[in-house]
Amino acid sequence: MLESRRRSSRVILQIILTILVIPFVLPLVAMVQGSLAGSGWGNYLAVLSVPELPLFFRNSALIAVATIVIVYVFTMLAAFGFAKLHIRGKSFYFWLLIAALTLPEVVLLTPLFATMTSLNLYNTYWAVILPLSALQLPFTVLLARNFIDGIPDELIEAARIDGASTVLAFWHIVLPLTRPIGAAIIVFTLLGAWNDYLLPLVFLVDPSTQTITQLPQFFVGQFSNDQTKVLASAVITALPEVIAYLCLQRLFERGLSAGALK
Amino acid sequence: MTSSSRTAETADRAQGRGAARRRSFLRPTGYAWILPALVFSVGLLYYSVGYTGYISTLNWNGTAPDVTHVGLANYAKAFGDPVFWLTIQHTAISFVVTFTLSTLLGFVFAALLHSRPWFGGLYKVALFVPVVLAPAIMAPVFRQIFANDGQFNWLLEHIGLGALAQPWLAQSGTALAVILAITIWGGTGVSFILYSAAMGQIDPEQLEAAELDGAGNIRRLVSIIWPNVRGTTLALATLSAIGALKTFDIPYLVTVGGPNFATEFLGTLIYRTSIPLGQVGYGAALSILLLVIALVMAIVLNAGRNKRGARTDA
Numbered sequence: 264m265l266e267s268r269r270r271s272s273r274v275i276l277q278i279i280l281t282i283l284v285i286p287f288v289l290p291l292v293a294m295v296q297g298s299l300a301g302s303g304w305g306n307y308l309a310v311l312s313v314p315e316l317p318l319f320f321r322n323s324a325l326i327a328v329a330t331i332v333i334v335y336v337f338t339m340l341a342a343f344g345f346a347k348l349h350i351r352g353k354s355f356y357f358w359l360l361i362a363a364l365t366l367p368e369v370v371l372l373t374p375l376f377a378t379m380t381s382l383n384l385y386n387t388y389w390a391v392i393l394p395l396s397a398l399q400l401p402f403t404v405l406l407a408r409n410f411i412d413g414i415p416d417e418l419i420e421a422a423r424i425d426g427a428s429t430v431l432a433f434w435h436i437v438l439p440l441t442r443p444i445g446a447a448i449i450v451f452t453l454l455g456a457w458n459d460y461l462l463p464l465v466f467l468v469d470p471s472t473q474t475i476t477q478l479p480q481f482f483v484g485q486f487s488n489d490q491t492k493v494l495a496s497a498v499i500t501a502l503p504e505v506i507a508y509l510c511l512q513r514l515f516e517r518g519l520s521a522g523a524l525k
Numbered sequence: 526m527t528s529s530s531r532t533a534e535t536a537d538r539a540q541g542r543g544a545a546r547r548r549s550f551l552r553p554t555g556y557a558w559i560l561p562a563l564v565f566s567v568g569l570l571y572y573s574v575g576y577t578g579y580i581s582t583l584n585w586n587g588t589a590p591d592v593t594h595v596g597l598a599n600y601a602k603a604f605g606d607p608v609f610w611l612t613i614q615h616t617a618i619s620f621v622v623t624f625t626l627s628t629l630l631g632f633v634f635a636a637l638l639h640s641r642p643w644f645g646g647l648y649k650v651a652l653f654v655p656v657v658l659a660p661a662i663m664a665p666v667f668r669q670i671f672a673n674d675g676q677f678n679w680l681l682e683h684i685g686l687g688a689l690a691q692p693w694l695a696q697s698g699t700a701l702a703v704i705l706a707i708t709i710w711g712g713t714g715v716s717f718i719l720y721s722a723a724m725g726q727i728d729p730e731q732l733e734a735a736e737l738d739g740a741g742n743i744r745r746l747v748s749i750i751w752p753n754v755r756g757t758t759l760a761l762a763t764l765s766a767i768g769a770l771k772t773f774d775i776p777y778l779v780t781v782g783g784p785n786f787a788t789e790f791l792g793t794l795i796y797r798t799s800i801p802l803g804q805v806g807y808g809a810a811l812s813i814l815l816l817v818i819a820l821v822m823a824i825v826l827n828a829g830r831n832k833r834g835a836r837t838d839a
Binding site for chain 2: 273276277279280283284286287288289290291293294296297333336337338340341343344345347348349350356359360362363364365366367368369370371372373374375376377378393394396397398400401404429454457458460461465475476477478479483490493494497500501504505507508509512515516
């Protein structure tokens, strides 16, 4: 983009870049540094020896996996229907779904609270998985439909003429072709579920069902506000996410910026 | 495959069946395919919104059996509530500030990193890790950094700006700025990635031509690169607006909406009213108002986008 033929101008660009990026790195440095203050690595040992810790991770993983399965299956079916099949009043149904795109989860709290309590789902994973999936679907369907729209009709028609049913055409032609967008949807849903704070806060009260986003609060209580241990717990919960991102950089970048891919 | 499709076509035509018939044969009805997503998502969400609308006409604490119907009184209460107007103001400020700064920073980073600096991959990781991390996990870190004895004041003192050191989160005048800074910290990575992708699509010949015409770096950024990525800028405006309306985690966890409502957003106000305070009816009325704002905004932004005929090229 910018021309930097001369070495000096290249150095200047590098310096500007470095100065601009420092504010983005400093909070992470402060986090690690703060977590090692006081008793040093002892903070980590104290956090890791809390018996509930693995439960928080297990709960987050369970919720994320269930949400991904629901979102992926429903998204792919609906996106194929919307993109390639005949549906009377299709655009009406589509807009019905898309209108929910801007729905903030906070407006669902009261009705869901009343409903989940009467269905005996309060304080179960379903109380988080169901609204989380429902909120992700409008967006993921939009993404997948736009992608499947780009697959030529002829491919599907040809398969049907060769005797394949719609189901087979979907399974053998559409699904393999949607892998890139499917991966982006999975990563997007994974992070949405893993990082969600409000739904677990309201619907999961028992520490044995809570998720990792509740950990900082849990540790504030556990270590009577010992900041160094709270920060150590933040590092421990952040680490899997950072590692996953470093391993799957492209997928994460595509999944998280998918919000503007319309 | 082509031959078989041609045979089917001719067979169709030979039997005198119209294109409509052929179409319906090739495009079977798809209700069954969209039904699960519709029933589940539209069902759950619209049911909740409808239920919220009903609750908004009640005076109710959410659990007690006695319920009073109060009509639109909760809405009247909202319009007369100075905190409600404060949250609207904060949402607007948040949208303008975070959109402007994240967009500008993302654009500059994308341009700089497209110029092949040394260790470009490291810079990208530094920008994107904040996007990946949960705000809920970073909240205690930021509370610590901006505390009176936190690292930010320490840094100010060590670079000779000790006079500026202050309890950032405890004053109404500075708390919102900190909340916005945290939001920008976590959002710039997305605008960077999108601009980066959009810049990759710009025709290099256009840039070379400008260079031959003697356009400098700044001139090319402003006159060629910026107009070429306008679709991305519009998409980011939509994202920031949705983000501003959904704001909850950061102000709730870092400042609990305080001090003195200085960082109260619609999300935190609705949560506090509905759950800890148990004024479910009033919280529901605020929710409906939030939905109306979101819907109006979506329509306005969508109309603006279609009018300009802009498309995201990211």
